[in-house]
Amino acid sequence: MTNPKDFLIEVKDLKTHFFTDDGIVRAVDGVSFNIERGKILCVVGESGCGKSITARSILQIVDYPGRVVEGQILFHKQSSQGNGASQATETIDLAALNPRGTEIRAIRGKDIAMIFQEPMTSLSPIHTIGDQITEAILLHMPLTKEEARERAIEMLRQVGIPKPVDRIDTYTFQLSGGMRQRTMIAMALSCNPSMLIADEPTTALDVTTQAQILDLMLGLKQEYGMSIMLITHDLGVVAEMADDVVVMYLGTVAEKGTVDQIFHDPKHPYTQALLRSIPKLGLRASGQRLNSIRGMVPDPYNRPGGCPYHTRCDAFMPGLCDRIMPPPIQLEDNREVRCLLYGGTDAIPTDASATVKVK
Numbered sequence: 001m002t003n004p005k006d007f008l009i010e011v012k013d014l015k016t017h018f019f020t021d022d023g024i025v026r027a028v029d030g031v032s033f034n035i036e037r038g039k040i041l042c043v044v045g046e047s048g049c050g051k052s053i054t055a056r057s058i059l060q061i062v063d064y065p066g067r068v069v070e071g072q073i074l075f076h077k078q079s080s081q082g083n084g085a086s087q088a089t090e091t092i093d094l095a096a097l098n099p100r101g102t103e104i105r106a107i108r109g110k111d112i113a114m115i116f117q118e119p120m121t122s123l124s125p126i127h128t129i130g131d132q133i134t135e136a137i138l139l140h141m142p143l144t145k146e147e148a149r150e151r152a153i154e155m156l157r158q159v160g161i162p163k164p165v166d167r168i169d170t171y172t173f174q175l176s177g178g179m180r181q182r183t184m185i186a187m188a189l190s191c192n193p194s195m196l197i198a199d200e201p202t203t204a205l206d207v208t209t210q211a212q213i214l215d216l217m218l219g220l221k222q223e224y225g226m227s228i229m230l231i232t233h234d235l236g237v238v239a240e241m242a243d244d245v246v247v248m249y250l251g252t253v254a255e256k257g258t259v260d261q262i263f264h265d266p267k268h269p270y271t272q273a274l275l276r277s278i279p280k281l282g283l284r285a286s287g288q289r290l291n292s293i294r295g296m297v298p299d300p301y302n303r304p305g306g307c308p309y310h311t312r313c314d315a316f317m318p319g320l321c322d323r324i325m326p327p328p329i330q331l332e333d334n335r336e337v338r339c340l341l342y343g344g345t346d347a348i349p350t351d352a353s354a355t356v357k358v359k
């Protein structure tokens with residue numbers, strides 16, 4: 001299979017739905033994006049737009065009653081051969097793997113690791129942090145117990161935990177929030193993954209610790225060429241961290257591009273509204289109101305027809321946006337937007353009541 005650019009992951013038309021008693025929640029509904037080797041991709045959007053479920057789909061850890069129903073997640077796995085001089089690439093469709101099978105379990109934690117907002121979702125309160133990291137290492141690496149413990153100490157040192165030799169035998173309740181976050185990152189990195197998925201990793205931290213954790217992630221990218229998929233609702237974090245950006249709204253990608261394209265020339269009215277919602281320094285003092293996006297994210301069981309954003313959009317075109325789901329429109333410089341302002345209106349339905357979905 002061809003891998004045109006140096007993509008580590010290609011997500012193609014991914015759909016992950018929840019089959020609940022009250023109906024189907026289309027949490028992820030036709031999402032496509034790529035993650036380049038050694039780059040940071042930020043996924044941004046308001047709460048409930050499908051960021052976490054997209055990430056969980058990559059690792060096949062979507063909770064029941066949800067499942068990946070369509071699409072591909074191509075993982076271009078590189079393995080060094082011989083003395084590391086040559087690299088062989090194997091392509092695995094993660095979406096096609098059995099969520100409980102051995103193949104995906106070998107990839108989880110080894111090739112692709114994930115960290116969460118709340119470290120205690122990955123750490124146990126009843127084991128020392130050393131035992132937990134060592135166990136993760138032994139699961140995926142051919143090392144002895146002693147070697148694994150040495151590696152665990154080294155990982156704690158790398159994520160900036162002072163005196164790791166003493167700290168390794170402590171329990172999570174003995175650590176501050178920032179230190180727990182670092183421990184979780186140490187565990188995630190312990191098997192040298194080619195990608196780290198970080199789902200709102202700093203949301204619960206104070207600003208100083210947040211800055212340190214973000215710096216740590218930038219270092220991982222620079223020093224080890226790690227790819228990072230960073231999920232956040234904080235555009236300040238995106239501006240600081242991202243190479244590429246995916247803007248999500250109601251389970252779809254509204255717009256994607258490089259960080260410069262998104263910040264300096266946002267095309268989608270939703271991206272423009274998100275950028276206007278960033279608080280500006282000194283605004284409160286001058287008594288001005290903060291901008292927030294008008295209206296609410298619609299109920300996931302009752303998604304509007306046409307463009308999912310039309311109910312809140314300043315550029316709403318009646319008869320078009322409420323009837324046509326905008327196709328992905330390729331703009332110059334490799335960027336993409338799903339909005340009828342930029343094309344796609346030729347698919348106007350002849351039956352006025354119909355909503356057409358353009359692929």
Ligand SMILES: Nc1ncnc2c1ncn2[C@@H]1O[C@H](COP(=O)(O)OP(=O)(O)O)[C@@H](O)[C@H]1O
Binds near residue numbers: 046053065300
């Ligand atoms: N277990 C579940 N059952 C039903 N719906 C769910 C479940 N988990 C998530 N969802 C729905 O999937 C959508 C996307 O959720 P999520 O990916 O967590 O959003 P985000 O991370 O962007 O805040 C939401 O509408 C949410 O209600």
Ligand SMILES: [Mg+2]
Binds near residue numbers: 051052053199
């Ligand atoms: Mg989330």
